[in-house]
Structures are given as C-alpha cells and as structure tokens.
Amino acid sequence: MRVGLFVTCLVDLYRPNVGFSAVELIERAGFEVAVPTGQTCCGQPAYNSGDREDARRIARQVIGLFEGFDHVVVPSGSCAGMLKLHYPRLFEHDPPWRERAEAFAARVHELTAFLIDVAGMDSVETSRAGSCTYHDSCSSQRELGVREQPRKLLASVQGLELREMADTEVCCGFGGTFCVKYPEISERMVADKVAAVEASGAETLLAGDLGCLLNIAGRLKREGSSVRAYHVAEVLAGRTDVPGIGDGEDA
CATH class of the missing domain: 3.40.50 (Rossmann fold)
Known part of the structure; x- marks a missing residue:
C-alpha cells in the first residue's frame, strides 16, 4: 500500500x-x-x-x-x-x-x-539510554485522541525511561497565531511548561508536534537548561545523532 x-x-x-x-x-x-x-x-x-x-x-x-x-x-x-x-x-x-x-x-x-x-506496529527496534518526558500537544490529544500511541512505542525503546511530567496535557502556549496575538499569556504558559519539564528530572523532552517543540526548546535554551528536545519520530527511528531542536543547525 x-x-x-x-x-x-x-x-x-x-x-x-x-x-x-x-x-x-x-x-x-x-x-x-x-x-x-x-x-x-x-x-x-x-x-x-x-x-x-x-x-x-x-x-x-x-x-x-x-x-x-x-x-x-x-x-x-x-x-x-x-x-x-x-x-x-x-x-x-x-x-x-x-x-x-x-x-x-x-x-x-x-x-x-x-x-x-493502522500498521499494527507495537514496538521499534532501537535503543537510547537515558530518560525522557513527553508533551501532549493540544491538537493530537483533543482533536485526534492521540495519547497512548507514542507512549506504547517509546516503551519499546531499549534503555529509555519515560518520566511523565505534571500537567503534560496542558498547552505549551504556542498555538500557532496564539503566541503572536497574546505574547504575554503565551510566555507564561511556556514558562510553566518548562518548569514541569525540569521537575520531571528527564534528560530529554519529546513531542509529536514541531511547533510545540520549537516553542518549549527555545525557552529551555534561554533558561540555560540541559534538557534536549527531539521529535518522537527521531527517537523511534534512532536518528538522534544530530543536535537537539534549538541546539544549533537542525539536520
């Protein structure tokens, strides 16, 4: 097909x-x-x-x-x-x-x-040592009902520990044009999200929406955080031999 x-x-x-x-x-x-x-x-x-x-x-x-x-x-x-x-x-x-x-x-x-x-895949054959936390984007979770699917696949990554952050389902403040129309509210929301990421103790932030990741990763970098950000697909495919999102020239 x-x-x-x-x-x-x-x-x-x-x-x-x-x-x-x-x-x-x-x-x-x-x-x-x-x-x-x-x-x-x-x-x-x-x-x-x-x-x-x-x-x-x-x-x-x-x-x-x-x-x-x-x-x-x-x-x-x-x-x-x-x-x-x-x-x-x-x-x-x-x-x-x-x-x-x-x-x-x-x-x-x-x-x-x-x-x-659809494809019936329940695991991936890859590994990544360390811990991660997962941010659920508003559209994935509320419009499409996507929540357990990325977690099920991540659970099969050898050596990877998932540490759920508090309020993982809360918006990061990006929201497309929302962050432009309401910058002060957006800034507070991403600050709260970054605090939750840090509190999880995870080394890596993952998500399925690049808009959210760019927003959160930018705030993490400005705060001097050591947490790296990747799209969930990059980890599942074992393609993380590139700088994290926001760390430099993306590949």
Missing part, C-alpha cells in the same frame, strides 16, 4: 530529520512512501485567522496531490487535525468538494497513530 507523507512547513524549513525519520518508520512498517513535491502549507494559519477563501484554495491543492494514496501520514497532530477535521468543514456548502474532502480526511493519520492503529 502507498503512503503519502505530508511533511509540514516546520519540518521542511526547520527539521528535515523529522521527515526522514517518519519515512524510515513507515517503510519499516511495510509501506511504500512518497512525498509529493507540490505540497505546501496545510492552510491552518489562514483558517485560524478567518481567511476561509485562501484556506479552501490550499485545501483543494493538498487534496488533489494526495488523492492517489491509500493513506496520508502527518508527523504533526496540528496539521493532521487540520486535514482530517477542518477540511470537510471548509466545504460544507460545496457538496462535490465536501465529498472529496471527506474521502481524503478518512485516509489521514497522525504518525504514531498510523504506526499503532
């Missing part, structure tokens, strides 16, 4: 290693992976800002690019939520496109949910 990888803007621009890790994991699960070169943003910034026309234009392009795949996998709960839940709503008054959007949405999966729920 063929899988189309929706890379996401942040992965493409800031952390290509996440995309390579996702491809490796999907291929290990026995699927053929392709990355359509015409893909761009999922349209969420426009959608969240009330620009429905541009959001629909982007959605039409994305749907058209991925219609030939059996599954569409996204290494981001935020973008996956946009594709899976909000695309059909964009076309609620356009029956032909609504039908296409609903058919497309039914094939969209967040990465760890795809590996566990």
